[in-house]
Amino acid sequence: LVHAVSRALVGRELFWHALRENLQAHLRRQLPRYQALLHDFIDAAEWRDIISECDPLFVPPDGVPLGLRNIHIFGLANVLHRPVVLLDSLSGMRSSGDYSATFLPGLVPPEQCRGRDGALHKPICIAWSSSGRNHYIPLVGIKGAALPRLPGHLLPKAWGVPQDLLPAYVQLEEDGGCLIGGDRGLQDKYLLRLVAAMEEVFMEKHGVHPSLVADVHHYFYRRTGVIGIQPEEVTAAAKKAVEDSRLHRCLICGALTELHVAPEWLSPGGKLYNLAxxxxxxxxxxKNYSFPLNNLVCSYDVENDVLVPDYNQSNLAACNWCHSTSVRRVRADASIVYLDGDRTNTRSMGGKCGCGFKHYWEGKEYDNLPEAFPITLEWNGRVVR
Known part of the structure; x- marks a missing residue:
């Protein structure tokens, strides 16, 4: 839900976390008003769960469907001071189910739901992605084109508040329809500054760059079929892998690769333990024990009777995805530990190489690799080359 709302607002999903946190704080602060308004529909005992579900790190109990509900959409409308329209298929909108509605910011005075020009904030629109009704998608206009218009016969009834409040919060046209969204987007420069600030805060809090966490999820979980993993688990796994010097970046395909060995191989009866x-x-x-076929160097822990991998002395031979041998270690800030002569990710504006990228050499990046020029000197009859 919050991803769809964020994208409907600014074209990006950046604000999903902020929307959840603000929604949770808003519901806690305005709980008496919500309870008074919706006491006929929501039992008092349910509010604790409703507020808990807003937490960005909320994990639903077993058997409970994941996702925010209509009450949360209503809360977001009040947080944003802006109507939110939820659409469904025609059959769903005509049914008696609570599948579509117009969520008005009914707890906010209408005069506070206007922009600087004095006009009411245009509604944002989201919809169910399928008949399963388990995923929201934003419905937005096209940049440079006229704002989309929702006909009056498709505008759902107001949810949780009287229907006659609709004209107070939505600028209705003659047929009862309205314009959707707005034509104000965030500038790219602002988005870049915002993303950089968010990355800095994440790095300070978790000690690992968010792009590295995203790549760990993509290459180690999603690509291998693991689903439902929580963000904090992926973050912890990425941080541990960096601390152990297990993460490598392929310079050819850009994939993240992990130098990993199964723990059971290192204990008595295990493949590497028995080999050693x-x-x-x-x-x-x-003593250190080397296993060239596994790209691994281990020491022996006599107390626990297990081999302990030394990843600093171990080197990954090839990328797990494209099998290129150009793999390099990755630091916690997602930077690559280049070796002299490596091609970097920085574009070259002019160089003899032809690859289009700069090359690393002794801590700096150059358009061209260094070349050796033979110099001959003659001194007191002696020739020195």
């Missing part, structure tokens, strides 16, 4: 035992006999804590 067979090859070296009694394992010693003062």
């Amino acid at each position: 035992k067979t090859t070296h006999g009694q394992l010693r804590p003062d």
